[in-house]
Amino acid sequence: MSRIVVLDYGSGNLRSAERALQRVGADVEVTSDHRAAMEADGLVVPGVGAYAACMEGLNAVRGGRIIGRRLAGGRPVLGICVGMQILFDRGIEHGQLTEGCGEWPGTVERLQADVVPHMGWNTVRAPEGTRLFAGLDADIRFYFVHSYGVQKWELEPSDRIRPPLVTWAEHGGEFVAAVENGPLSATQFHPEKSGDAGATLLRNWLDTL
Amino acid sequence: MSVAVRVIPCLDVDRGRVVKGVNFTNLVDAGDPVELARAYDAEGADELTFLDVTASSSDRETTFDVVRRTAEQVFIPLTVGGGVRSTDDVNRLLRAGADKVGVNTAAIARPELLGECSQRFGAQCIVLSVDARRVPAGGRPTPSGFEVTTHGGRTGTGIDAVEWAARGQELGVGEILLNSMDADGTRTGFDLDLITRVRAVVDVPLIASGGAGATEHFPPAVAAGADAVLAASVFHFGQLRIGEVKDELRAAGVEIR
Numbered sequence: 001m002s003r004i005v006v007l008d009y010g011s012g013n014l015r016s017a018e019r020a021l022q023r024v025g026a027d028v029e030v031t032s033d034h035r036a037a038m039e040a041d042g043l044v045v046p047g048v049g050a051y052a053a054c055m056e057g058l059n060a061v062r063g064g065r066i067i068g069r070r071l072a073g074g075r076p077v078l079g080i081c082v083g084m085q086i087l088f089d090r091g092i093e094h095g096q097l098t099e100g101c102g103e104w105p106g107t108v109e110r111l112q113a114d115v116v117p118h119m120g121w122n123t124v125r126a127p128e129g130t131r132l133f134a135g136l137d138a139d140i141r142f143y144f145v146h147s148y149g150v151q152k153w154e155l156e157p158s159d160r161i162r163p164p165l166v167t168w169a170e171h172g173g174e175f176v177a178a179v180e181n182g183p184l185s186a187t188q189f190h191p192e193k194s195g196d197a198g199a200t201l202l203r204n205w206l207d208t209l
Numbered sequence: 210m211s212v213a214v215r216v217i218p219c220l221d222v223d224r225g226r227v228v229k230g231v232n233f234t235n236l237v238d239a240g241d242p243v244e245l246a247r248a249y250d251a252e253g254a255d256e257l258t259f260l261d262v263t264a265s266s267s268d269r270e271t272t273f274d275v276v277r278r279t280a281e282q283v284f285i286p287l288t289v290g291g292g293v294r295s296t297d298d299v300n301r302l303l304r305a306g307a308d309k310v311g312v313n314t315a316a317i318a319r320p321e322l323l324g325e326c327s328q329r330f331g332a333q334c335i336v337l338s339v340d341a342r343r344v345p346a347g348g349r350p351t352p353s354g355f356e357v358t359t360h361g362g363r364t365g366t367g368i369d370a371v372e373w374a375a376r377g378q379e380l381g382v383g384e385i386l387l388n389s390m391d392a393d394g395t396r397t398g399f400d401l402d403l404i405t406r407v408r409a410v411v412d413v414p415l416i417a418s419g420g421a422g423a424t425e426h427f428p429p430a431v432a433a434g435a436d437a438v439l440a441a442s443v444f445h446f447g448q449l450r451i452g453e454v455k456d457e458l459r460a461a462g463v464e465i466r
Contacts, residue, residue, distance in 0.1 A: 015306045019281050049331030115436060117333050117383050119414045121255055121466040123210040141213060141466045143286060145308075145333045147383075171212060193286050193308065195250065 002209050005040035006030045007066070010057040011047045017080065020192035024203040032061040041209045043070055047082030051091030051108060051148065052098040054082045064101045071103065076183045076209050081146060084179070084186035088150055103184060104164075105154040106176075110147060113172025117147040122189075124177040126167040132180055132187070132204050133167065140197045142177075142189035149175035149188060213466045215255035215437035216427075216454050217416065218444040220245060222291075223262045225271030227445075242275045246283045249444070252451040254285065255466055258311070258386075258439060261291030273305045280306025290338050290386070299326050303334060311386055313338040314359050317366060317373075320380060327381030332413075335384075337377035341370035341403055342390040353406055362390030370403070375410040385411055386439070389419035396422025396443065399430040408434025424453050428461035 004026040006017050014030050021028045021044065029036060037043055045067065047054045058064060067087075070077050079087050086100045091108035100108070111118055121141035126133035133140075151173055153166050164181035168174050169188070178187045185205060191198035221228050226240045246257050257279070261272045269292065276289055289302050290311025299310045310330075316323050316337060327335045340358045344351055344365065351369035358365055374385050387407050389400035399420045408415055417435035421427065427438050443449045455465045 015277075015280055015304075016284070016308070020284055023284070048333065050328075053331075115412055115414055117414065118212060119333070119384060120212040120215050120436065122212045139210070144212070145286070145383075147332065170210070190286075193284060195284050198284060 001025060001027045002041040002206050003039075004028045004042045004044060004206075005037045006044045006046060007037055007061070007063055008032045009054075009061045009063050011049065011054055011082070014046060016190075016192045017044055017046050020198065020202055021206075024199050024206060026206055032063075034062070034066060037066045038070065038075075042076045042078060042206070043067070045077060045079045045083035045086070047080065047084075047086060049082065051082060051085060051093050051100075052096060054086055055091075055098050055100065058086060058101075067101055067103070071183055074183050076185070076205075078205055079184075079186035080192070081188060081190055084188050085148065085150070087184070087186055091148065093148060104179070104181070106150045106152065108148045108150055111149055111151075111172055111175065116172075117145055118149075118171040119145045121194075122169050122171065124167050124169045124189075126178070127165045130165050130167065130180060131208055132178060132185060132201055134204050136197060136200055142187070142191065142194040142197055142201075144169070144171075144189045146188060151175050211464055212436075213255070213464045214431050214435070214458060215416075216253075216451055216458075216465070217256045217258055217288075217437055217439040218249045218254050218451065219258040219260055219418070219439050219441040220445075221260050221262050221441065222272060222275060223264075224268045225275050228262065243278045243282060246279045246287075249451065250283050250285055253455060253466070254451050256286045256288065256437070257283065258288045258290065260311075261289065263292065266292070273301060276302060276305040276307050288336060290336065295322070296325050296329055299330060299335070303330060309334045309336050309384065311336040311338040312382075313340065316377070317357060317359065317368065320376065323377055323380040323382050327383065332381050332383035335382045336386050336416075337374065337382040337384070338386040338388065339370055339374055339377070339407075340388050340390050355403055355406070358390050362393065371406045371410055374407045378411045378413050382413065384414045384416065386416045386418060392420025393418075394442075395420055398422065398426040399433070399435075399438075401429055401433045404430060404433040404435055421449070424449060424457035427454050427458055428463060431458065431461075431463050
């Protein structure tokens with residue numbers, strides 16, 4: 001059984017993430033303990049609310065360092081919602097720029113759509129070779145609730161690194177819905193709130209550990 | 210493809226039990242909100258709303274327990290409203306496992322509460338619940354002709370309901386739950402005029418509520434601008450199934466899950 005730590009840094013929705021992971025067979029601990037977070041088979045970084053508030057909470061438990069050290073050792077990390085957004089270089093909310101963890105280049109910015117927040121069940125376009133979306137129909141829907149997103153994937157292609165798998169969704173324009181990049185995975189939607197589709201995705205992630 | 214219109218059943222919960230008749234078959238305990246939540250999830254509900262109608266604050270612990278147990282067993286979004294008076298109330302509900310919290314009367318008395326909540330918890334989890342009605346004869350007129358009510362629609366406030374929804378968005382709420390008190394319980398259809406007017410002034414998601422009585426009532430509410438449709442008794446009494454409503458919406462060209 002995979003041992004998973006859900007990183008507790010004061011952001012909401014921890015209980016849902018914990019239960020959804022248990023549902024697909026993980027042994028879950030919700031904690032900010034550095035050692036537990038380092039030693040777990042997989043680390044889940046949730047996040048809801050404002051980018052700046054999440055970064056503040058994450059910095060308070062030195063979460064960026066935990067994420068960075070795990071990745072340096074090839075140890076899996078899954079970011080969810082704002083937990084995905086903080087993996088990018090920066091977020092801009094209400095004109096305020098907040099520095100993120102910088103695992104990927106890119107900027108989290110307000111969605112340009114008639115109705116914001118983007119709230120509800122939407123489809124995604126997963127690339128070939130995806131492991132997270134394996135076994136899921138192309139028209140399957142996941143639950144999103146966010147006003148900001150990464151609308152431009154800025155990582156330059158290189159012959160020397162395997163390109164990350166980027167999944168896109170659309171609301172007004174296109175935005176990044178998920179990324180699979182070696183040990184680092186992330187979803188803008190909430191798998192823990194996406195019913196059976198979300199359970200399949202989480203199980204797929206556990207299978208990669 | 211775009212985001213699907215959500216179909217949301219609403220359960221009235223009093224001291225931990227579902228009130229208003231519930232006519233689900235195959236339930237061990239039809240008054241248990243958790244079991245009903247599971248049944249609606251299985252039927253394809255896109256989200257659930259609990260309206261806490263518990264009168265006494267001393268009995269409200271039961272609500273937190275229900276929310277906790279539901280969040281442990283149901284993996285779709287859960288909104289909880291009713292009796293929310295402070296940021297602390299919101300915090301407790303979110304920590305118990307609610308994804309969104311509805312604020313109603315307390316915001317009428319003190320609108321700043323909406324801003325405080327959305328700043329602390331994020332706009333995405335704060336819903337402004339507006340109980341609106343047409344200003345009755347003899348009442349103080351409002352610009353839109355609709356006013357905000359309290360006490361289950363019995364008491365008018367004289368506040369313009371359309372302006373109030375716009376104000377809620379300004380103050381930072383992430384969604385508007387618009388309940389027509391005139392249509393509520395009539396089962397003659399949603400108040401399309403009200404939906405259209407509020408849609409014209411807000412660009413946060415809009416949930417239409419009140420008046421659903423038949424499947425054909427739902428597509429016009431979406432056409433009028435609703436991003437989600439909510440109903441209570443027609444679902445509980447088994448008069449309409451979630452799947453039937455979705456079939457009707459799909460036939461009308463609306464994207465559903």
